[in-house]
Amino acid sequence: MVKINGEEKDVAGISVAKFLEDNNYDVSRVVVEVNFDIIPKNEYDTYMFKDEDSVEVVSFVGGG
Amino acid sequence: MKNNIISKEELCNALAAKIGRERFEKFQNARVAICGAGGLGSNVAIALARSGVGHLHIIDFDKVEATNLNRQQYKVSQIGMNKVDALRENLREIMPFCDVTTDCVRIEEGNVCELFDGDTIICEAFDGAKDKAMLVNAVLEKMPDKYLVAASGMAGMDSANNIRTKEIGRRFYLCGDFVSDVEKADGLVAPRVMLCAMHEAQAVLRIIDWDNKEGN
Known part of the structure; x- marks a missing residue:
């Protein structure tokens, strides 16, 4: 299982890009960290979530 | 700056008396970049200057407008000025010995590295979601040694208690309620924007x- 924003999800083996698409994230607004390390945008297609990864997907909203 | 009311030494002693000399010296030596001088950035800058942070680097390309005055630290008399110039003027009145450098430019992926070269801590204080994500991705990818504080979610009239600070990465902190989007909620009010700015500060x-x- 992969922990995403604190919730256990069955997404091991799925790419960051596929996960974001399946969950309706707007890629231009997100920051993805896996085990406290940033995943660069150009690795979204190639980075596959691994079992026991701890993932933070920050989806920014406007206002300031 | 000429100041006949109080000397730098007297003012430093007064600030140090409130937080202790050791902590004050740390704050004096700090170099903080503030990206955007709007509702978040103008409030962050004033809080950090009052706290004795010695070096502020403020970056914004915009001018003060009447619609900014409901939450940003500007005055009617400053409408039309570059925000960075207006904010420097206000900071000089509040805390004249804070070293303020400004850049009136738009921050883009391509100029992030050169802009923040001399800064240790970077504070994201934009208003657009895509701009926020661009800056945070660029800093985390290209400048992993920098500390980064960003904000997301402060629009609307929800409780003040929902604004908080969360550690996201090793050197990355996020402030806000993380969900209240100005494109969906009804506007931005001073208390919630300032609360979020104070979380960042x-x-x-x-x-x-x-x-x-x-000892880093």
Whole structure:
């Protein structure tokens, strides 16, 4: 299982890009960290979530 | 700057008396970049200057407008000025010995590295979601040694209690309620924007306090 924003999800083996698409994230607004390390945008297609990864997907909203 | 009311030494002593000399010296030596001088950035800058942060680097390309005055630290008399110039003027009145450098430019992926070269801590204070994500991705990818404090979610009239600070990465902190989008909620009010700015400012101060203690 992969922990995403604190919730256990069955997404091991799925790419960051596929996960974001399946969950309706707007890629231009997100920051993805896996085990406290940033995943660069150009690795979204190639980075596959691994079992026991701890993932933070920050989806920014406007206002300031 | 000429100041006949109080000398730099007297003002520093007064600030140090409130937080202790050791902590004050840490704050004095800190270099913080503030990206955007709007509702978040103008409030962050004033809080950090009052706290004794010695070096502020403020970046914004915009001018003061009447619609900014409901939450940003500007005055009617400053409408039409570059925000960076207006904010420098206000900071000089509040805390004349704070070293303020400004850049009136738009921050883009391509100029991030050169802009922040001399800064230790970067505070994201934009208003657009895509701009926020661009800056955070660029800093985390290209400048992993920098500390980064960002904000997301402060629009609307929800409870003040929902605004908080969360540690996301090793050197990355996020402030806000993380969900209240200005495109969906009804507007931005001073208290919630300022609360979020104060979360950012306090996160910056805690980084300074902690970082020097660890000897980094």
